Amino acid sequence: MKRIEKNTFGPWALVTGASSGIGKEFARQLAASGLNLVLVARRLPLLEEVGRTLAQAYSIDYRALALDLSQENFLERLETVTHDIDIGLVVSNAGAATPGTFLSHDREQLHQTVRLSVLAHLDLAHHFGEKLASRKRGGMILLSGMGASQGVPYMANDSATRAYVLTLGETLNFELKKDHVHVTVLLPGPTSTPLAEKMGFDARSTPLSVEQTVSEGLAALIANRPSHLSGAQFRIMNRLMPRALFREMNGNMLGKVLTQKQQVQ
Amino acid sequence: MKRLDTYTFGPWAMITGASSGIGKEFARQLAASGLHLVLVARRLSALEELGGELAKTFGIHYRAIGLDLSEENFLKKMEEATQDLDIGLVVSNAGATLTGDFLTMDYRVLQQRLRLNVKAHLDVMYHFGQHLVQRRRGGLLLVASTAGLQGIPFSAEYAAAKAYVLSLGEALHVEFQKVGVHVTVLLPGATDTPMLLDSGIDPADLPGIMKPMSPERCVTEGLAALGTNRATHIAGRMNRIMAALLPRSHATRLYGSMTARVLAKRSPEEVGTEAKGANQLDALSRNSLGASAKEERGRVV
Numbered sequence: 001m002k003r004i005e006k007n008t009f010g011p012w013a014l015v016t017g018a019s020s021g022i023g024k025e026f027a028r029q030l031a032a033s034g035l036n037l038v039l040v041a042r043r044l045p046l047l048e049e050v051g052r053t054l055a056q057a058y059s060i061d062y063r064a065l066a067l068d069l070s071q072e073n074f075l076e077r078l079e080t081v082t083h084d085i086d087i088g089l090v091v092s093n094a095g096a097a098t099p100g101t102f103l104s105h106d107r108e109q110l111h112q113t114v115r116l117s118v119l120a121h122l123d124l125a126h127h128f129g130e131k132l133a134s135r136k137r138g139g140m141i142l143l144s145g146m147g148a149s150q151g152v153p154y155m156a157n158d159s160a161t162r163a164y165v166l167t168l169g170e171t172l173n174f175e176l177k178k179d180h181v182h183v184t185v186l187l188p189g190p191t192s193t194p195l196a197e198k199m200g201f202d203a204r205s206t207p208l209s210v211e212q213t214v215s216e217g218l219a220a221l222i223a224n225r226p227s228h229l230s231g232a233q234f235r236i237m238n239r240l241m242p243r244a245l246f247r248e249m250n251g252n253m254l255g256k257v258l259t260q261k262q263q264v265q
Numbered sequence: 266m267k268r269l270d271t272y273t274f275g276p277w278a279m280i281t282g283a284s285s286g287i288g289k290e291f292a293r294q295l296a297a298s299g300l301h302l303v304l305v306a307r308r309l310s311a312l313e314e315l316g317g318e319l320a321k322t323f324g325i326h327y328r329a330i331g332l333d334l335s336e337e338n339f340l341k342k343m344e345e346a347t348q349d350l351d352i353g354l355v356v357s358n359a360g361a362t363l364t365g366d367f368l369t370m371d372y373r374v375l376q377q378r379l380r381l382n383v384k385a386h387l388d389v390m391y392h393f394g395q396h397l398v399q400r401r402r403g404g405l406l407l408v409a410s411t412a413g414l415q416g417i418p419f420s421a422e423y424a425a426a427k428a429y430v431l432s433l434g435e436a437l438h439v440e441f442q443k444v445g446v447h448v449t450v451l452l453p454g455a456t457d458t459p460m461l462l463d464s465g466i467d468p469a470d471l472p473g474i475m476k477p478m479s480p481e482r483c484v485t486e487g488l489a490a491l492g493t494n495r496a497t498h499i500a501g502r503m504n505r506i507m508a509a510l511l512p513r514s515h516a517t518r519l520y521g522s523m524t525a526r527v528l529a530k531r532s533p534e535e536v537g538t539e540a541k542g543a544n545q546l547d548a549l550s551r552n553s554l555g556a557s558a559k560e561e562r563g564r565v566v
Contacts, residue, residue, distance in 0.1 A: 170415055171417060171424055172416075176368075226416070
């Protein structure tokens with residue numbers, strides 16, 4: 001677990017997708033560093049539970065807000081809950097995975113993914129980026145994914161949105177340096193989360209724990225690295241493998257997982 | 266210039282952003298291959314002029330469609346205007362840059378650019394992908410940019426959108442390969458088009474090795490790559506070398522210091538007029554540096 005400086009990145013932190021998986025672990029580690037939390041996700045009961053547990057364990061304050069980040073005007077509602085507090089860190093993490101061939105999706109589903117996995121990050125980065133820049137300290141972590149640096153067949157739109165977020169974050173890392181705001185894009189290596197499970201990946205193919213992925217993410221933020229792929233073994237793999245081969249491998253792997261899922265169903 | 270096979274990629278080809286620059290050159294070269302053209306852009310008169318010229322020179326048919334691809338429902342209009350045609354090739358090329366500090370950008374302009382530079386490609390790939398997959402032959406060519414290979418300071422939205430397009434195309438290349446539909450992402454570097462000047466880059470400021478390429482050469486390379494179904498193709502040997510040698514973070518920093526120098530040379534009014542407080546009613550008709558569509562001639566696509 002990585003401790004983070006409350007004065008720089010606090011007193012409040014905003015975490016989206018905080019009800020489970022990586023978001024929930026971010027909430028935990030940030031609370032352990034004494035940051036108060038604004039927790040956002042769709043499922044309020046889960047958020048309340050996360051908030052209550054952490055408040056008790058670490059004596060921090062929390063606010064829970066049920067929001068669907070694929071809705072166009074989520075920022076207005078978020079402002080009403082955050083306008084009176086000083087947020088020093090934004091973890092823009094909400095996302096989903098929709099494997100399948102590109103043409104098998106509804107066009108509306110594809111648009112929803114773009115709203116959730118591109119527009120929401122863009123909105124949060126723009127809105128809170130301004131606030132962080134004016135306080136001249138703080139940070140943003142944008143969650144991307146392993147498909148970010150090359151398109152993944154059967155995850156075409158998803159991996160494209162991740163490429164968008166990675167690239168956006170890299171730019172903002174540079175631009176916000178003058179305002180002393182850290183921006184890091186975290187790309188989780190194969191991490192064991194409910195989302196990964198839902199996609200059909202078993203424990204063997206997701207060897208990283210959320211604790212490790214999040215610790216590494218926070219360390220990267222503190223060091224203001226533009227991006228960070230969690231899991232040393234995956235960083236090595238990523239560097240060694242040519243783009244085309246990576247693409248083929250991912251495609252075959254996902255194709256297999258999808259076929260198995262379909263058979264099970 | 267290599268001729269494209271009209272059976273695979275014809276009889277009709279559609280090009281978005283066809284009124285200038287790279288799109289216009291695609292129109293010319295595809296007409297020279299004997300493909301009939303659907304030309305899409307905002308300026309209908311420019312499209313009609315281009316279509317008429319190409320029809321006369323190459324004996325092809327054309328249809329001009331005046332459409333703003335940043336409109337929410339452009340696809341419906343596009344579908345209606347093309348449903349009677351057998352389109353075998355789509356060049357998804359329309360786009361616009363946006364230069365300046367991300368945090369100073371007018372939020373509505375960011376949204377408009379998202380619709381144009383991301384959603385429009387998505388919609389076009391989806392709709393025409395279905396058609397081509399059904400016919401089991403054809404091509405989709407996406408125009409991305411070397412700007413999409415890493416973050417580019419002061420071009421946050423543009424670089425990110427081009428990264429999206431690159432990634433989408435790479436994935437679709439594999440998905441559509443089995444049914445004989447070619448998908449190629451073309452990544453131009455600096456190319457001698459109105460958009461280059463629009464983006465705030467004065468070709469005179471570019472180092473010798475990065476001088477802008479001609480649209481003709483760029484498109485020739487793009488069509489050759491499409492013909493052999495390469496997943497991606499960076500236009501220009503120097504651009505390819507730089508892309509291969511420079512890790513993402515190095516490239517970002519290099520572009521960053523270059524652009525910072527260029528921007529420092531210009532007056533504060535010119536830069537960041539998309540910033541909040543600028544005339545927002547006019548904002549959406551402005552090009553990437555804030556000059557409105559009325560002022561610019563031939564810059565908006």
